[in-house]
Amino acid sequence: MSSIDxxxxxxxxxxxxxxxxxxxxxxxxxxxxxxxxxxxxVVVEMGEGEQRYRNAYSLMSNPNDNRQYQIAVRLQEASRGxxxxxxxxxxxxxxxxxxxxxxxxxxxxKANKHVLFxxxxxxxxxLSYVPVMQQREAEFELHYMYRSQQTGAYxxxxxxxxxxxxxxxxxxQGSRCDIAAVMADQPLGTHFYICGPESLIEAxxxxxxxxxxxxxxxxxxxxxxxxxxxxxxxxxxxSGVELAVAAxxxxxxxxxxxxxxxxxxxRAGVCGQCVxxxxxxxxxxRDSYLSDAEKQSGKQMMPCVSRAxxxxxxxxx
Amino acid sequence: xxxxxxEIQSFRxxxxxxxxxxxIERFPFPFPEDEYRYSVNIExxxxxxxxxxxxxxxxxxxxxxLSEMAERELVLDDMxxxxxxxxxxxxxxxxxxxxxxxxLAEDYPEHFALTRDGDNWHWENKLLHIDDHFTFGDSTTxxxxxxxxxxxxxxxxxxxxxxxxxxLFMDAGMVTCPAxxxxxxxxxxxxxEWHGPVPMVHSEGIIERARxxxxxxxxxxxxxxxxxxxxxxxxxxxxSEKYNEWGHERASITPENVGEKxxxxxEVQVLDRMPRSNAVTISIRTYLLSLEDLVTNKAxxxxxxxxxxxxxxxxxxYKGLTRFHGMVVDYLSQFDPAN
Amino acid sequence: xxxxxxxxxxxxxVYTPVELNPKSRFHLFIAEQDxxxxxxxxxxxxxxxxxxxxxxxxxxxxxxxxxxxxxxxGTLYLAGTEPFLWxxxxxxxxxxxxxxxxxxxxxxxxERHLFCCHCHTITEGVTYSPxxxxxxxxxxxxxxxxxxxxxxxxxxxxxxxxxxxxPEKREVN
Numbered sequence: 081m082s083s084i085d086x087x088x089x090x091x092x093x094x095x096x097x098x099x100x101x102x103x104x105x106x107x108x109x110x111x112x113x114x115x116x117x118x119x120x121x122v123v124v125e126m127g128e129g130e131q132r133y134r135n136a137y138s139l140m141s142n143p144n145d146n147r148q149y150q151i152a153v154r155l156q157e158a159s160r161g162x163x164x165x166x167x168x169x170x171x172x173x174x175x176x177x178x179x180x181x182x183x184x185x186x187x188x189x190k191a192n193k194h195v196l197f198x199x200x201x202x203x204x205x206x207l208s209y210v211p212v213m214q215q216r217e218a219e220f221e222l223h224y225m226y227r228s229q230q231t232g233a234y235x236x237x238x239x240x241x242x243x244x245x246x247x248x249x250x251x252x253q254g255s256r257c258d259i260a261a262v263m264a265d266q267p268l269g270t271h272f273y274i275c276g277p278e279s280l281i282e283a284x285x286x287x288x289x290x291x292x293x294x295x296x297x298x299x300x301x302x303x304x305x306x307x308x309x310x311x312x313x314x315x316x317x318x319s320g321v322e323l324a325v326a327a328x329x330x331x332x333x334x335x336x337x338x339x340x341x342x343x344x345x346x347r348a349g350v351c352g353q354c355v356x357x358x359x360x361x362x363x364x365x366r367d368s369y370l371s372d373a374e375k376q377s378g379k380q381m382m383p384c385v386s387r388a389x390x391x392x393x394x395x396x397x
Numbered sequence: 398x399x400x401x402x403x404e405i406q407s408f409r410x411x412x413x414x415x416x417x418x419x420x421i422e423r424f425p426f427p428f429p430e431d432e433y434r435y436s437v438n439i440e441x442x443x444x445x446x447x448x449x450x451x452x453x454x455x456x457x458x459x460x461x462x463l464s465e466m467a468e469r470e471l472v473l474d475d476m477x478x479x480x481x482x483x484x485x486x487x488x489x490x491x492x493x494x495x496x497x498x499x500x501l502a503e504d505y506p507e508h509f510a511l512t513r514d515g516d517n518w519h520w521e522n523k524l525l526h527i528d529d530h531f532t533f534g535d536s537t538t539x540x541x542x543x544x545x546x547x548x549x550x551x552x553x554x555x556x557x558x559x560x561x562x563x564x565l566f567m568d569a570g571m572v573t574c575p576a577x578x579x580x581x582x583x584x585x586x587x588x589x590e591w592h593g594p595v596p597m598v599h600s601e602g603i604i605e606r607a608r609x610x611x612x613x614x615x616x617x618x619x620x621x622x623x624x625x626x627x628x629x630x631x632x633x634x635x636x637s638e639k640y641n642e643w644g645h646e647r648a649s650i651t652p653e654n655v656g657e658k659x660x661x662x663x664e665v666q667v668l669d670r671m672p673r674s675n676a677v678t679i680s681i682r683t684y685l686l687s688l689e690d691l692v693t694n695k696a697x698x699x700x701x702x703x704x705x706x707x708x709x710x711x712x713x714x715y716k717g718l719t720r721f722h723g724m725v726v727d728y729l730s731q732f733d734p735a736n
Numbered sequence: 737x738x739x740x741x742x743x744x745x746x747x748x749x750v751y752t753p754v755e756l757n758p759k760s761r762f763h764l765f766i767a768e769q770d771x772x773x774x775x776x777x778x779x780x781x782x783x784x785x786x787x788x789x790x791x792x793x794x795x796x797x798x799x800x801x802x803x804x805x806x807x808x809x810g811t812l813y814l815a816g817t818e819p820f821l822w823x824x825x826x827x828x829x830x831x832x833x834x835x836x837x838x839x840x841x842x843x844x845x846x847e848r849h850l851f852c853c854h855c856h857t858i859t860e861g862v863t864y865s866p867x868x869x870x871x872x873x874x875x876x877x878x879x880x881x882x883x884x885x886x887x888x889x890x891x892x893x894x895x896x897x898x899x900x901x902x903p904e905k906r907e908v909n
Contacts, residue, residue: 114616114617115672116672117674179615182615183675186560186561190832191832192832267832268803268808268810268831268833269831289759291761292757292760292809293808293809294833296836352610352613353613582853582881582883582886583883584885585885586884586885590882593882594747594890637854637892638854641874641896645897647897648898
C-alpha cells in the first residue's frame with residue numbers, strides 16, 4: 081500500500097514481556113481502528129528520513145477489540161534496524177504509522193481440530209487465534225517453544241488460561257517439543273499452523289511429510305523479513321534513476337528510501353503486491369509467491385525479499 | 398447534484414423505468430477507449446468525479462432506490478433461493494451488514510441512521526420505513542438473517558467469498574438482478590470455477606491474476622471494476638432462472654426499435670475485504686441506460702459505436718448479443734462522424 | 737481432486753491418471769458398483785494398509801460411516817459415475833480430508849447430471865443435448881459449466897429466444 085493509506089497511531093503502553101521482547105499498545109489518533117481477523121498483521125512504519133523502517137508485525141490483541149492494537153517486537157541482534165529502533169527509540173506517547181490489517185495466515189475454519197506450533201515471538205499471531213477459537217468452541221492445542229532467557233512472553237498467562245491445551249517447552253530448561261509425537265495420531269481434519277523461525281517451519285513440514293500428513297493441512301507464517309545479502313546496483317529504466325542497495329537493505333527499502341512508492345502488504349515475499357518487472361540482470365529469488373516457471377523466466381521479482389544474483393539489475397519502473 | 402429517490406417504476410411487464418436527465422449525466426459509462434479490450438481494469442473505489450457522481454460514495458443510492466428495492470421483493474417472494482448463506486458465512490454476513498450500515502448512515506444521514514452502543518444497535522431506514530433494534534452478531538434479534546436483511550435495503554447484487562485453501566469460494570450471496578447467471582448453481586464454486594464460462598480470460602491468465610490480487614486485498618481499501626452487457630428492455634432480473642421468460646425478447650429487436658429497447662447494462666463491481674471474517678464481498682450494482690438516452694451524450698455515442706464495432710465474436714456470443722449486435726452497430730453509426 | 741483446467745469451460749473437471757499416494761499410510765478404495773479394473777489395479781499395487789469398499793446402493797449415511805475412522809494420513813480413491821465421484825468427494829471434504837487426499841478416477845460413464853437453471857431440478861442419465869428436464873419439461877441445452885457441489889452441469893432452455901429454433905440433437909462426451 082502507498083503511504084496515503086496508512087493510519088496514524090499513538091503508542092500508549094510499552095511492556096517488556098520477555099528479556100528480548102517488548103509489547104506495544106497502539107491507539108488511533110482519531111476515529112476507530114477496524115476489527116480484524118485472527119492471524120492478521122499490520123506493517124508499521126517508524127523513523128524519519130534516512131532512518132525509515134517498515135516491518136510487518138502480527139496483531140496479537142483480541143480481534144474484536146477496535147479500541148487498540150497490540151504488537152510484540154523481538155530485538156534481533158542481526159537486525160537491519162527496525163527492531164532496534166522499536167526497542168531503543170520508541171517511547172510511550174510517540175506516533176507511528178501503520179497499514180490497515182491484512183491476513184495471510186488465517187485459520188482454516190473448516191478444520192476439525194487446530195494444532196498450533198509457536199517458536200519464540202512466533203506466539204503473536206496465535207494470541208489473536210485463541211480468543212476466536214474459544215468463542216467458536218473450536219478444538220485446539222498450542223505448543224509453545226522458547227528460551228526463557230530471551231523469549232517466552234505470556235507463557236504463564238497462556239498456561240493458566242488454557243490448561244492442558246497449552247504446552248510450553250523452555251529450551252533453557254532443557255525442555256523440547258517432540259514434534260513427531262504431537263503430530264502422529266491426530267484425528268482426521270486436523271490442521272497444523274507454524275509461526276516461528278525457518279528451522280521450526282522446516283521441522284514441522286518435514287515431519288508431516290514423513291508421517292504422510294497432507295501438505296494442505298500445514299500452514300505457516302515466517303516472521304523473518306528480508307535477510308541481508310550482497311550489495312548491488314539497480315537501474316530504473318523509466319526514470320533513469322540508479323540506486324545502490326546495501327548488504328543489509330532490501331531492494332524494496334532502497335526504492336522507498338528514494339521515494340518510489342511500491343504497493344506492498346507482507347514484506348515477506350508472500351502477498352505478491354510489490355512484484356516488479358525486471359529487464360536485465362540475474363535474480364536471486366527468495367519469495368514464495370512467484371511460480372517456479374515465473375522465477376525461471378527471470379522477468380519478475382519480489383523486491384521485498386529477493387535480490388540481485390550479480391552486481392546489477394534493471395527494473396522497468 | 399445528488400439524485401433523490403423517486404416514485405416506484407417497474408423493471409418488468411410494462412417497463413415504466415426511466416432515467417432523468419441528471420441520472421443520464423451521472424451514468425457510469427464503462428468504455429475508456431475506442432477499441433474494446435478485455436482487461437482486469439481494477440481501480441481504487443474512492444470518490445472520483447465529485448459530488449453527485451456514481452462513485453461519490455461507497456454505496457450509490459440514486460433515484461431508482463425504491464424501484465429496485467420493490468423489484469427485489471418481487472424476485473425474492475417468487476424465488477427465496479436467490480439469497481443463500483452457507484452456515485460458515487454467518488460472520489461474513491454480519492461484517493457486510495456493518496460495512497453497509499455504517500457507510501449508508503455516514504453518507505446519507507437524511508435517509509439512514511445507525512446508533513451503536515456496544516453490540517446494541519439501532520437502525521433506521523427512512524426510505525423504506527424500517528426502524529429496528531438488534532444485537533450485533535445475534536441473528537435471532539433481526540427480522541431476517543443478516544444478509545437477507547441488509548440485502549433488501551441496498552441496490553445491487555451481493556456475493557460473499559470465503560478465503561481458504563489458496564482460493565476464494567462463493568459461499569453466500571443475494572442475486573436478484575444478475576447478467577445471466579445463477580447463484581443457486583454457482584454456489585460454493587471457487588473464483589476460477591465461477592468464471593468458468595467466461596471466454597478468453599482463462600488462457601490469458603486474467604482470472605488467476607485477479608484472484609491473486611483479491612486474495613491480498615487489505616481491509617478498508619475497496620476496489621472496483623466495471624463490467625457491461627446489453628439488455629433488451631429495462632429488465633433488472635435477467636437471471637438464468639428467468640431466461641426462459643426473457644430470452645424471446647432478444648428476438649424482438651428491429652432497426653426501428655433498437656434505440657428504444659436496447660439498454661447498456663453497466664455493473665459497478667466493488668470488491669471489499671471484510672475485517673472480522675477475512676471474506677471478500679463483491680457488490681454488483683447494475684445501471685441501465687437505453688441507447689436513445691445514451692446517444693444524447695455525443696462523446697459516448699461515438700465511443701459506443703466504435704467499441705461495439707470492434708467487439709470480438711466470442712464476446713458477442715458469450716454476452717448473448719448475437720441476434721441484434723449488427724443492428725446496434727448500424728444504429729450507433731449515424732452518431733459517429735467517422736462514418 | 738487433482739483436476740486441472742484446460743481450454744474450454746474452466747469449471748469442467750479434467751481427470752488425470754490416478755497414482756497411489758506414496759506418502760499415505762492408509763488407502764481406501766470406493767467404487768460405486770462393481771470395482772473397475774483401474775481401481776482394482778491400484779488396489780493390487782498398494783502395499784500399505786488398505787481397504788476396499790463397493791457401494792452398489794449405498795446411502796450417504798453409509799458413505800459417511802466409512803469415513804468415521806479414516807486417518808489423517810490416509811488417501812481415498814473413488815471410481816464410479818461423475819455425480820457419485822463428486823458427491824462422495826464432497827462428503828469426504830466435509831469430513832476433513834484435504835483435496836490431495838481425495839483422488840478421482842475418470843468417470844465410468846459419460847452420463848451427466850443436468851441442473852436445470854429454471855426449476856433447479858437435477859435430471860440424471862443425460863447423454864445428449866437438448867434434453868427434457870425431468871422437473872419442468874423444458875428442452876435443456878447442455879453446457880460444460882460444472883458444479884462440484886451439485887455434481888451436475890448447468891443447463892438452460894434451448895429454444896428460449898425463438899421457440900421454433902430448437903438446436904439439433906448432439907451427443908455430449
